[in-house]
Each structure stands twice: as C-alpha cells, then as structure tokens.
Amino acid sequence: MSEKHTYGGAYVPEMLWETLQKLDAEFENAKKDTAFKSEFENLLKNYSGRPTPLIFAARATEELGGAKIYLKNEGANHTGAHKITHCLGQALIAKRLGKKMLIADTGAGQHGVATATVAAKLGFSCKIFMGRIDMERQRPNVFLMERLGATVVPVEYGTKTLKDAVNEALKFWMENLDEAYFVIGSVVGPKPYPSMNRYFQSVISREIRAQLQEREGKPPDVVVACVGGGSNAMGSFDDFIHEKSVQLIGVEAGGRGKKLGEHASRVLSGAEGIFQGYKSLFLQTEDGQIAPTHSISAGLDYPGIGPELANLHAEGRVELTYATDDEAVAAVDFFAKLEGVISALESAHALAHVQKIAPKMPKDSIIVATLSGRGDKDLFNFARAFKDESFREFLKDEYGRYE
Numbered sequence: 001m002s003e004k005h006t007y008g009g010a011y012v013p014e015m016l017w018e019t020l021q022k023l024d025a026e027f028e029n030a031k032k033d034t035a036f037k038s039e040f041e042n043l044l045k046n047y048s049g050r051p052t053p054l055i056f057a058a059r060a061t062e063e064l065g066g067a068k069i070y071l072k073n074e075g076a077n078h079t080g081a082h083k084i085t086h087c088l089g090q091a092l093i094a095k096r097l098g099k100k101m102l103i104a105d106t107g108a109g110q111h112g113v114a115t116a117t118v119a120a121k122l123g124f125s126c127k128i129f130m131g132r133i134d135m136e137r138q139r140p141n142v143f144l145m146e147r148l149g150a151t152v153v154p155v156e157y158g159t160k161t162l163k164d165a166v167n168e169a170l171k172f173w174m175e176n177l178d179e180a181y182f183v184i185g186s187v188v189g190p191k192p193y194p195s196m197n198r199y200f201q202s203v204i205s206r207e208i209r210a211q212l213q214e215r216e217g218k219p220p221d222v223v224v225a226c227v228g229g230g231s232n233a234m235g236s237f238d239d240f241i242h243e244k245s246v247q248l249i250g251v252e253a254g255g256r257g258k259k260l261g262e263h264a265s266r267v268l269s270g271a272e273g274i275f276q277g278y279k280s281l282f283l284q285t286e287d288g289q290i291a292p293t294h295s296i297s298a299g300l301d302y303p304g305i306g307p308e309l310a311n312l313h314a315e316g317r318v319e320l321t322y323a324t325d326d327e328a329v330a331a332v333d334f335f336a337k338l339e340g341v342i343s344a345l346e347s348a349h350a351l352a353h354v355q356k357i358a359p360k361m362p363k364d365s366i367i368v369a370t371l372s373g374r375g376d377k378d379l380f381n382f383a384r385a386f387k388d389e390s391f392r393e394f395l396k397d398e399y400g401r402y403e
C-alpha cells in the first residue's frame with residue numbers, strides 16, 4: 001500500500017525507530033528469499049495444517065435461501081485460529097535478526113498462547129506480559145503458556161489489564177533490544193508490523209481464491225470477516241483488494257449497546273488518534289484517552305483498528321459494520337446445528353452478518369465468511385451465554401474433584 005494514506009506510521013521513541021528500520025529491511029529481504037518462503041510454507045503445511053478447508057455450508061445456504069455460503073475454516077489451524085500464521089512468520093524474521101527471545105503482551109491470552117507455541121516450536125525463550133487481572137480471568141491460557149515453556153510476567157500497575165501489559169512489554173523491549181523480538185498479535189502497531197502481518201495472513205485469501213476457483217470456477221461476490229485488530233480480515237481480503245467486483249466486509253463487535261464503553265466498534269464511535277505507535281481510528285474519550293471497550297469475544301475487545309484496514313475503509317473499498325453480542329451467540333447456535341461447526345465468538349460476528357445479507361442475495365452469488373477460529377476456547381463463555389445451569393454445577397463440582 002502506498003505511503004500517502006492517512007493512517008499508519010511509526011510514532012515511537014527514537015530508540016525504537018532504528019530497531020523498526022532494521023526489522024523493515026529484514027522483512028523486505030526475507031520476502032525476496034526463496035529459502036525463507038519455503039521454510040514459512042513448510043511450517044504452514046506440516047505444522048499448522050494448511051491449506052485450511054473451505055466448507056460449503058449447504059444446509060445454512062438452504063435455510064437462508066439466498067447466496068451460496070462458504071466458510072473458510074481457519075479454526076482448523078494448529079492451536080485453533082489464524083493467529084499462529086503471523087506468529088510463525090514473525091518468529092522466522094526474528095531468527096534472521098539473530099534474536100533469542102520472543103516477547104509479547106496479551107489480554108485474553110490467545111496471542112500469548114500462539115506466541116508461546118511458536119517459541120517452543122522454533123527454540124526461542126519466551127516472556128508474555130499480562131495484567132494481573134487478566135491473568136486471573138484467563139487462568140486456562142496462563143496454564144497453557146506455562147506448559148509451553150513461556151514465563152508469564154504479571155503486570156501489577158494501572159488497570160492491570162492489556163494496556164498496562166503493552167506498556168510493560170515495550171519497556172522490557174527497549175531494555176533488551178539486542179536479544180528480544182516483539183511479536184505483535186494483529187495488523188496493528190508501528191510500521192512495518194501491519195503490512196508484515198498482512199503479508200503472512202494473505203495466504204487466507206489466496207487459498208480462498210484457489211479453492212473457490214476449483215469448486216465454482218469464479219471468485220466470491222462477498223468476503224466477510226470479523227475485525228478485532230484486523231489480521232484475519234486483512235488476510236481474507238488481501239488478494240481481492242484490486243478486484244473491485246468482490247465486496248469486502250469487516251464486522252466489528254457491537255457489544256451490548258451503542259454507548260462508548262458498551263462495544264468495541266470503531267465504525268460506531270471511533271475517532272482518529274495515535275496509540276501504541278500508529279495512527280488509526282480508536283475508541284477514545286473527548287480528552288483523547290483510550291476508552292473502555294466491551295465485547296463478548298475477547299479477540300474483538302480492542303480499542304484500535306489496523307491502519308491499512310482503516311485506510312481501505314476511508315477509501316470506500318472495505319465496508320465496516322458490526323454485530324452485537326446476542327447476534328454472535330445466535331450465529332454460533334445456528335451454524336452449530338446446521339453445519340456441525342462450533343465457531344469462536346469472534347468469528348460468529350462475521351457469521352451473524354452472513355445471516356443478515358445472504359437471504360437478500362441472488363442464489364447464484366457466493367459469500368465466503370472467514371471462520372477465524374474454533375469455539376473450544378469459548379466453552380465457559382458459551383455455557384454462560386446459553387445459561388447452562390448444569391455446566392455451572394459441573395464447574396463447582398470440578399473443584400471438589402480436584403484431589
């Protein structure tokens with residue numbers, strides 16, 4: 001993408017600028033290096049399990065009575081979501097840069113688990129920074145990260161949540177620039193991170209194109225993906241951006257209301273700002289402080305949106321919309337019963353939008369929705385959302401069974 005766009009940049013302390021320049025140069029070299037490409041592709045194929053299936057959702061298509069619906073199942077990836085892809089890519093870059101340690105911040109823990117997984121696979125030491133409150137709320141992910149050999153560092157100040165973890169990870173990075181590589185979990189952050197992570201994730205759209213060509217002999221009419229920071233969406237869109245006949249739709253977290261604090265939709269109430277090293281749309285207060293956000297899905301509960309996605313939206317190339325918590329839960333249910341697919345709550349926002357638009361589209365049109373992850377990780381959330389009382393009893397009893 002060209003440099004004239006509104007959003008993006010690298011608004012970082014001078015100390016980090018040099019590190020980012022080196023990263024950018026190494027990434028550019030890597031892209032031209034066939035050995036790098038084949039190592040990345042080998043890991044995607046023989047570790048993560050690509051290509052991921054493109055599922056024809058036959059019963060959902062019939063039920064909704066409009067466009068043919070396909071689901072690009074990124075949940076079939078190792079660790080259950082698309083995140084592993086940009087973590088593997090970044091770890092290979094870190095190796096080229098001679099780094100020995102991967103560091104990351106994490107809120108819900110999904111990015112932390114993906115980073116710890118890749119660190120173990122490729123032989124890095126790993127430190128994950130996490131707010132104390134998030135560690136308590138996300139105990140299962142802390143457990144997984146520790147089993148994968150990572151050190152989870154509790155952050156005890158501020159709100160003890162994600163933004164404090166980001167600050168602490170940045171501080172550690174600046175003190176250990178020679179040794180540590182900072183793994184960013186979406187198409188966000190200072191450049192070159194947004195375009196680098198898009199590059200890694202673009203495999204999703206290339207596979208969609210090839211798989212659909214084989215099955216239908218044509219590209220999709222619509223591609224829909226959920227948007228937290230935007231990595232699964234940018235990956236799903238990338239290969240179609242210059243093909244204007246393909247409509248690209250990102251679905252944000254509409255949460256439980258339209259007031260600031262009740263959702264995580266930048267298209268609802270975002271404003272231009274600079275945060276965590278990049279300029280984009282952020283949910284913020286009138287004073288420019290980052291506002292609290294809410295979503296039933298941890299992965300969409302983030303105040304900012306990837307700068308390239310914000311640019312594509314500003315140019316009118318990508319449409320952004322939202323689905324509410326309740327719509328997402330209903331979409332999980334719908335696709336579970338009709339397709340045997342239990343979607344992650346994040347991805348269910350995209351599925352909810354499919355339920356809205358498919359019936360209005362002609363029967364020979366095609367929607368591809370990206371299923372960014374599978375729902376295993378949301379077991380506790382689902383049990384709560386579906387008000388499953390006996391599951392609640394199970395959790396209580398499980399404590400007693402511990403011995």
Ligand SMILES: *Cc1c(COP(=O)(O)O)cnc(C)c1O
Pocket residue numbers: 081082083110185186187226227228229230231232233299300344346347372373374
């Ligand atoms: C993290 C996550 C997301 C949100 O991240 P993006 O960068 O917007 O893709 C979406 N779905 C799942 C399953 C996730 O784990």
